[in-house]
Amino acid sequence: MSGLSRRRFLSLTGSAGVLLAAGLTGPRLLRDEGTGELLRSKVPLPQPFQVPLQIPRVLSPQRTADADRHTITQREATAEIIPGIRTPIWSYNGTFPGPTIESRRGRTTIVHHRNELPVPTVVHLHGGHTPAAEDGYPTDLVLPVSGWDVHHTMHDARAQITQGSRDYVFPMQQRAATLWYHDHRMDFTGPAVYRGLAGFHLIRDDEEEALGLPAGDRELPLMIADRAFDEHGAFAYPSVDPTLRTTPGVEDAYVEGVFGDVILVNGAPWPVHEVSATRYRLRILNGSNARRYDLALEPGGQFIQIGSDQGLLEAPRNHDHLPIAPAERYDVIVDFGQYPVGTHVTLVNRLGTGPTAQVMRFVVARRGRDDSRIPAKLSEIEPLTRQQASAIREFSFRTGHIHGRAGWVIGGEPFSPDRMEAQPRLGDVEIWRFVADVHHPVHLHLVGFRVLSRGSRPPGPFDAGIKDTVDLSPGEAVEVIARFDGYRGRYLFHCHNAEHEDMAMMANFEVI
Numbered sequence: 001m002s003g004l005s006r007r008r009f010l011s012l013t014g015s016a017g018v019l020l021a022a023g024l025t026g027p028r029l030l031r032d033e034g035t036g037e038l039l040r041s042k043v044p045l046p047q048p049f050q051v052p053l054q055i056p057r058v059l060s061p062q063r064t065a066d067a068d069r070h071t072i073t074q075r076e077a078t079a080e081i082i083p084g085i086r087t088p089i090w091s092y093n094g095t096f097p098g099p100t101i102e103s104r105r106g107r108t109t110i111v112h113h114r115n116e117l118p119v120p121t122v123v124h125l126h127g128g129h130t131p132a133a134e135d136g137y138p139t140d141l142v143l144p145v146s147g148w149d150v151h152h153t154m155h156d157a158r159a160q161i162t163q164g165s166r167d168y169v170f171p172m173q174q175r176a177a178t179l180w181y182h183d184h185r186m187d188f189t190g191p192a193v194y195r196g197l198a199g200f201h202l203i204r205d206d207e208e209e210a211l212g213l214p215a216g217d218r219e220l221p222l223m224i225a226d227r228a229f230d231e232h233g234a235f236a237y238p239s240v241d242p243t244l245r246t247t248p249g250v251e252d253a254y255v256e257g258v259f260g261d262v263i264l265v266n267g268a269p270w271p272v273h274e275v276s277a278t279r280y281r282l283r284i285l286n287g288s289n290a291r292r293y294d295l296a297l298e299p300g301g302q303f304i305q306i307g308s309d310q311g312l313l314e315a316p317r318n319h320d321h322l323p324i325a326p327a328e329r330y331d332v333i334v335d336f337g338q339y340p341v342g343t344h345v346t347l348v349n350r351l352g353t354g355p356t357a358q359v360m361r362f363v364v365a366r367r368g369r370d371d372s373r374i375p376a377k378l379s380e381i382e383p384l385t386r387q388q389a390s391a392i393r394e395f396s397f398r399t400g401h402i403h404g405r406a407g408w409v410i411g412g413e414p415f416s417p418d419r420m421e422a423q424p425r426l427g428d429v430e431i432w433r434f435v436a437d438v439h440h441p442v443h444l445h446l447v448g449f450r451v452l453s454r455g456s457r458p459p460g461p462f463d464a465g466i467k468d469t470v471d472l473s474p475g476e477a478v479e480v481i482a483r484f485d486g487y488r489g490r491y492l493f494h495c496h497n498a499e500h501e502d503m504a505m506m507a508n509f510e511v512i
């Protein structure tokens with residue numbers, strides 16, 4: 001690590017308040033776009049709002065009496081992301097994002113993954129209420145069909161390693177929600193997702209379909225992700241080992257996180273989409289490694305939030321902006337009937353500058369008949385109260401050292417597959433308190449939680465509903481409450497800044 005970057009990295013180790021007072025943090029942190037460093041593209045950036053929005057293909061399952069079965073091949077491919085340029089990607093079935101999987105609540109979904117990539121992979125269904133053996137634990141590797149020397153991998157006596165392919169079996173005993181699947185391989189999640197290993201997985205149910213929300217081509221999944229491109233048009237990522245075979249981590253300057261200067265939505269740079277002057281349902285996912293966004297509509301307009309990470313809210317909430325951290329989701333309705341036909345409605349990012357201040361554009365192209373509704377009552381959410389909690393635990397998310405190198409740690413400890421930070425009993429309700437030094441989006445596997453407090457105040461306007469990822473600001477403490485039910489076993493919780501995650505900011509809990 002160079003002296004300069006080490007000094008800057010170490011400058012983050014104090015409390016954010018002290019840093020801000022001392023003027024030690026750059027404009028990055030003050031602007032709140034997350035914790036990270038900008039990587040600039042070396043190809044000319046395309047003009048915004050020229051490339052059409054693509055909706056990822058929905059996979060058709062093989063249906064049996066018991067389950068819906070899908071097959072995905074993980075392989076290298078190329079994609080035309082910037083017009084006229086071929087970008088090599090790592091893909092699920094050849095595209096970025098991968099195909100969308102749709103499940104019915106309560107009906108088992110099996111996804112057969114075959115790994116034709118040159119490195120091991122792991123698939124995690126983010127937001128899935130999934131048995132531990134199917135959850136994509138980072139050492140449960142699917143080795144390449146072409147072979148692999150397992151000496152390259154972290155030792156974990158409990159790891160279930162498979163050769164070439166495996167089935168992931170998801171019972172789908174959970175509410176309708178916008179989930180996503182992505183690579184979760186030990187030490188290499190950031191670069192693998194950056195190369196393209198991410199896709200939507202939607203769960204539908206009768207409760208949600210009875211509401212009459214906008215549907216069909218008026219329901220748009222939108223995966224927002226920033227990327228940078230090298231001089232050949234490949235994704236630029238500062239891996240120490242660009243083969244992603246042996247040495248994990250990024251160049252010292254990017255230890256805080258990697259920001260790109262091109263904003264992609266469903267794999268297209270600043271796309272444009274024609275809409276009718278009617279209501280649309282936008283399932284917004286921040287699929288970026290480190291970048292936060294604060295989304296707003298220009299020339300003005302409201303997002304009507306109907307859902308969060310884990311599905312429907314109890315009642316709609318209006319917002320004039322939406323802050324979103326990596327891995328968070330918002331399910332919102334935008335009524336394009338509020339604009340005259342011909343209006344260009346731009347989804348902007350108030351935390352960005354220059355090219356990163358814009359995300360995509362909707363063109364209100366025509367009138368349309370609209371039979372959709374937004375009921376005043378959407379769903380019911382089981383209340384969880386402090387009195388129900390059988391344990392209160394606290395975890396700090398901070399800079400730290402892993403084997404002498406700069407990294408990120410939870411509770412002072414770098415990740416180890418063997419150490420359990422918590423062992424909730426099946427069915428228990430617990431309160432977990434997270435404390436952050438810089439921006440950390442904290443994600444729990446297995447459970448949905450509710451935000452109980454932010455700072456010492458009640459939850460904020462964007463904390464509603466059941467969540468699985470909660471964004472912490474510098475110096476902030478957040479309490480969440482969850483019931484650890486469904487399955488016993490070992491699960492992860494971690495920071496979803498992918499560079500932090502790869503540099504040891506993960507820990508285990510075990511439901512016993």
Ligand SMILES: [Cu+2]
Pocket residue numbers: 397408439440441495496497500501505
């Ligand atoms: Cu983090």
